[in-house]
Amino acid sequence: MELSHLIQDIQKIILQSRERAVRSVNTERVLMYWQIGKRIFEEEQNGKDRAEYGLYLIKNLSEKLSEDFGNGFSSRNLELMRLFFRTFPIAQTLSTQLSWSHYSLLLSIDSQDKREFYIAEIKKNNWSVRELERQLNSQFYERLLLSTDKETLLAIARKERIPENPSEIIKDPMVLEFLGLKRESSYYEKDLESAIITHLHDFLLELGNGFAFVARQKRIHLDGDDFYIDLVFYNRLLSCFVLIEIKTQKLTHQDLGQLQMYVNYYDREEKLPSEKPTLGILLCADKNNSMVKYALPENNRTIFASSYQLYLPSEKQLLEELKKEFEKRSEL
Known part of the structure; x- marks a missing residue:
């Protein structure tokens, strides 16, 4: 019996250590991509013809980095790193709970409020990348907006406010x-x-x-x-x-x-x-x-x-429903 407890304790130690190691690797990867994006952006700002120079810079960087470090430095990925820095210009705001795959999905969102909402939900619910992708595809943010306002939605997501009205968390559809x-x-x-x-x-x-x-x-x-x-x-x-x-x-x-x-x-x-x-x-x-x-x-x-x-649901369907809801609220 004592040996069984010892084995369970050691297994727990190993699993926790592995989890910390994975989180550490993910954190370093995120920071590395942010720093690469920052350097690319800074270099572009020094170029005379920024648009043309940017294309030249990304293309040549990709060829050299891929040769030296293998996969992961395609032109598309380097452009994503540049966008990563531009979207999150302050390194201290990056979360250790989010992996690079999380951030890659979030970069497709053009609304800062919507992005902040999903970041808060990832932290609160410990969403995997697959779960985040599913919530994005199901228009989770837009569906909740049908029943409450943007400020309330963000406050609940950040745990700054406890839901008082059931309609604030019950989705339809x-x-x-x-x-x-x-x-x-x-x-x-x-x-x-x-x-x-x-x-x-x-x-x-x-x-x-x-x-x-x-x-x-x-x-x-x-x-x-x-x-x-x-x-x-x-x-x-x-x-x-x-x-x-x-x-x-x-x-x-x-x-x-x-x-x-x-x-x-x-x-x-x-x-x-x-x-x-x-x-x-x-x-x-x-x-x-x-x-x-x-x-x-x-x-x-x-x-x-x-x-x-x-x-x-399609984005068009949700936008039409949102438009109807906002028109209804403006009439009240």
């Missing part, structure tokens, strides 16, 4: 392309639920910050009748339970009524006095906004309808 279900396929609600459980890690990332899985098909027994809540989560930022009901058909007012019953039950039977009111989300394929608006009380703060997409 939710993009579930990772489930692998085809748009044209016929499937039941239980199929979608099973796919979510299979890809629970990805679904939690899509839900957003602070969510933890609690139960699937949670049974409620009321006077001889059994009811089952599809999915139950808890959000530690909002300090409340979040119940999700899945609807693959068009949303009806009966669906909203059923979810309201589940929310009422949790508030009266499960919620602690110190916790905030339970939230309910109807995750539906087809949402009738007008029906949702008039089926729920005017001061509703606990029931939400969010449509889901089984494919990545």
Whole structure:
């Protein structure tokens, strides 16, 4: 038994040491590329015809550095290093939590606010490069902008502000392309639920910050009748339970009524006095906004309808939705 503990301790030491070594290598690589970009930029500023001289400089540098140090110094990569310095001109602002691959993806973003948002989310959630790429492709920032303003979004991402309104973290639509279900396929609600459980890690990332899985098909027994809540989560930022009901058909007012019953039950039977009111989300394929608006009380703060997409939205789609939302806000 003692030997087993010793082996586990040493394994932990080795793994932690390897992780620190990898982080150290990544940090040095990022700083090296930043310094290379800085020198290229400074040299370009001394050129008489900057555009022409810049092309000449990059081309010749690439040939020589590739000859001396191998791959990694193509003209494209050197241009990326130059852009890296220009985008992040202060070395002290670079984060040791971000690898060069993270920064390479972030350089494709032309908005400083949007870039800062993703950097904050990477640090807070320890996103891998693959996870960052997925969030960029799913227009994560733009979808959250549909429900809140830019300043609030950045403040929450930087942990400068705790979400107060559920709409600040609940996305509509939710993009579930990772489930692998085809748009044209016929499937039941239980199929979608099973796919979510299979890809629970990805679904939690899509839900957003602070969510933890609690139960699937949670049974409620009321006077001889059994009811089952599809999915139950808890959000530690909002300090409340979040119940999700899945609807693959068009949303009806009966669906909203059923979810309201589940929310009422949790508030009266499960919620602690110190916790905030339970939230309910109807995750539906087809949402009738007008029906949702008039089926729920005017001061509703606990029931939400969010449509889901089984494919990545196009930038054009999101921009159109953002435009509609901003026009709606300006009218208020």
